[in-house]
Amino acid sequence: MHLVCETAKLEDYLLELNEVNFSNPMIKSKVDELFNPSQTEIEKAKVAYEFVRDEIYHSWDIQGKRVTCKASDVLVYKEGICYAKSNLLASLLRSQGIPTGFCYQRLMLFDTPEKGYCIHALNAIFLKTLNKWIRLDARGNKAGIDAQFSIDKEKLAFTTQEKFDEKDYPVIYIKPHPKTISVLVEQTDALEMYIKNLPEYL
Secondary structure, eight states: OOOEESOSOGGGGGOOOSSSOTTSHHHHHHHHHHOOTTSOHHHHHHHHHHHHHHHSEEHHHHTOOOOOOSHHHHHHHTEEOHHHHHHHHHHHHHTTTOOEEEEEEEEESSSSGGGOEEEEEEEEEEETTTTEEEEEOOSOOBTTBOOOOOSSSOOOSOOOOGGGTOEEEEEEESSOOHHHHHHHHHOSOHHHIIIIISOSOO
16 A cells, blocks of 8 residues: 655654653653664564564453553553554654654454444554655454564554455554544543444544
């Protein structure tokens, strides 16, 4: 898929945001733990990605009710839905000067259209050494989902099925989409939010 940047300025994809708060002491501590000066850009990206994918649990997978949003809260509580996990990955990578944006898919919420749809969040990162953007999905793997760090061929958590009205949105956003943030801010039960309140369109 041809990705489209929201802005041509790579530095915009390094901004610190309310949800991408890499100056937070907890984030800084994790940054010191994950990264070192000898790592290449690609190695740093892989380490951060696999940490968020594997060590931060998806709320639905663990049936956790806590709603997290800010990167620091996602890190502290080690759980969140894809919107929250993408905030944490962006925070870790932006702290290392790796441009990171937000991408979205429209997916069936469960296994049939009748059960509804949702917007799913993932990230895109710009690797200067390769001069290209790649998409990464840190949602978290489980039976039937095997997302991987790949610089050649995308290995995302989900492949969209156009025949079921699923779609890939091509835009790489600078900030998390307002619809995804508002649901995290407004909801207090992650399981109820997941079933009933996730946006269906951007």
